[in-house]
Amino acid sequence: MRAEDLLFQDARHVWHPFTQASTAPTPIAIARGEGPYLITADGERLLDLISSWWVNLHGHAHPHIAAAIARQAGTLEQVIFAGFTHAPAVTLATRLAERLPGGLSRIFFSDNGSTAVEAALKIALQACYNRGEGQRRRILALEGGYHGDTFGAMSAGQSSGFYAPFADKLFDVTFLPYPETWADDADVEAKEAQALATLNRVLDEQGGETAALLLEPLLQGSTGMRLCRPAFLNEVVRRVRARGILVIFDEVMTGFFRMGRMWAAEHLTETPDLVCLSKGLTGGFLPMGITACTQPLYEAFQGDTFDRAFAHGHSYTANPLACAAALASLELLETAQTRQSVARIGETHARWQPELSAHPNLEHARGLGTVAAVNLRGAGGYGGDTSLRLRQFFLERGLLLRPLGNVLYLLPPYCVEDEHLDAAYRAVLDAAQTFGGPS
Ligand SMILES: Cc1ncc(COP(=O)(O)O)c(C=O)c1O
Incomplete structure (x- = not known):
């Protein structure tokens, strides 16, 4: 044309x-x-x-990834992922489980960054429900976070300012101050102290009703490439986990060496219970999202009846072409x-x-x-x-x-x-x- x-x-x-x-x-x-x-x-x-x-x-058009997709397309382009499995998905899940920090060994596939976040929020809420902690319904997030444009992700990113037409349809989330910092920032310690004081107050008031904290580790991307310090996040994660609250890292943007290390989480000593991946996952070739969680969290969904299962899925879950692209991208990432x-x-x-x-x-x-x-x-x-x-x-x-x-x-x-x-x-x-x- x-x-x-x-x-x-x-x-x-x-x-x-x-x-x-x-x-x-x-x-x-x-x-x-x-x-x-x-x-x-x-x-x-x-x-x-x-x-x-x-x-x-x-x-763009990197030949190693392009060839991997072409090979996979000639073998198996798609198969329903409920009741079936395939080598590209299993290999990818295994490689990621080996590479992710903190025992994040269970891999749930979806379609993009927003769905990876939706799945993480739903897993956290249902895990509490299945464990008999049904009073834990609240979500905590950081002011200025952005997590995508689906309703759960929008609810946790309300402060990004794009959602006025949907305001009444978003669920209530508690936001903590975000101590944004930069090279010559003299006030960072005061900002962090204020954020931690707010966190303490929120935990005293809502700690027992909160299911999960969702945050972009170290860098809030969409609201202006806003950095915070690892020591601050370590402290937040420690305090939140001490109250039995699950921690979700949205590494949709920060993963795959964006922050100099494979995961932003590698700059921290504390680890999350769930992590969301997308964007660089396939090297930028095909849409795919992943929500990884710990084995204990996965076990909260086991039982004799279907109502304990995670009844969530997408038509293209673990699409073999996207998995092949992700594996090829991981091979490139491993090179010197x-x-x-x-x-x-x-x-x-x-x-x-x-x-x-x-x-x-x-x-x-x-x-x-x-x-x-x-x-x-x-x-x-x-x-x-x-x-x-x-x-x-x-x-x-x-x-x-x-x-x-x-x-x-x-x-x-x-x-x-x-x-x-x-x-x-x-x-x-x-x-x-x-x-x-x-x-
Ligand atoms: C941190 C973060 N989470 C989630 C998303 C949503 O990803 P997607 O646009 O693939 O739905 C984005 C997109 O920019 C993001 O930066």
Whole structure:
């Protein structure tokens, strides 16, 4: 299809996510991907510095994953997963169980990040119910968290601010303050102390009625790449678990070396009872979600009657193609080359941080692992005018960067070269000059 025909039909029939079609620029037609590049229908090369909504790990159209999917497609493309099983799912579950921390040895498959979170919330609530602790109905979460766009995930992410039309349909969640921090933050200890004091009060009032705490470990992505310190999270997890409350880590975005280690949880000493995975799970090739939990939690669902079972599932549960992609991606993640790239990206981010911090129009430079972010003073919120103009500014320089409001961030695929990152940082400094101002 010619690019103009494609865009004409797109405008007539397609509904794009997180987009105000009335004001958004015409979408860019992408013909193919190659390593860190997306290549437009007009042949222009765009450097994908956000890994296409944080999913792509090894670069676009990576031949190792493409070949694994093709082989699997010629063997078994799909089979009902109730009452049946298959080698790609079992191998993937085994590999993840070996790799996950804290005895998270049971793997439940779903379709994306939101469903991985929904399954985690439902497992936690039903485990309490099945164990005779039916009074534990409440969910705790952190202010500023984002967990997806299904109803349970929205309820636990209410503070992200996108849900006004559904407010009356969301269930009540207790939110704790989130002590966001950055490189030269003098107030972090005071913020943490205040958050822990709130936690103590909440635990005294609601501890016995709470089933689970859900949080994005170390980095809140969607609400602005907001970091917190591992020691704070360790303390939260310790206090919550001491009250018999289950802990769910939403590693949908942080997993698979995004934070420099295989899991954000590897920066902590405390471990969760459940973890949610998606995004990078298949290297960015196919949608899949996973909820992993401990064996004791799994055992809470055993019994003679079906009503103790987890009556939850999706048509494409453990799709063999997605499992094959995930296995191929894990093989790539295990290579020395990937480890070196992850470390190198982290070092490059760190090398640029002083220059960002010194710029008068930028503030709160921060980063961990392969993710780096900085705030542009004086710019508006998500979907605001400056945010849209910034996207355009970067696209004109051949860079796919998609600021979250005033937050400029880099979250590249691991095949990105230093010279790519240097070009991106120079563009960020140019943008600071062009768009920044006093806040
Ligand atoms: C931490 C986190 N959890 C859950 C989700 C939802 O994932 P999905 O968009 O695949 O439903 C996201 C998506 O950005 C996320 O960042």
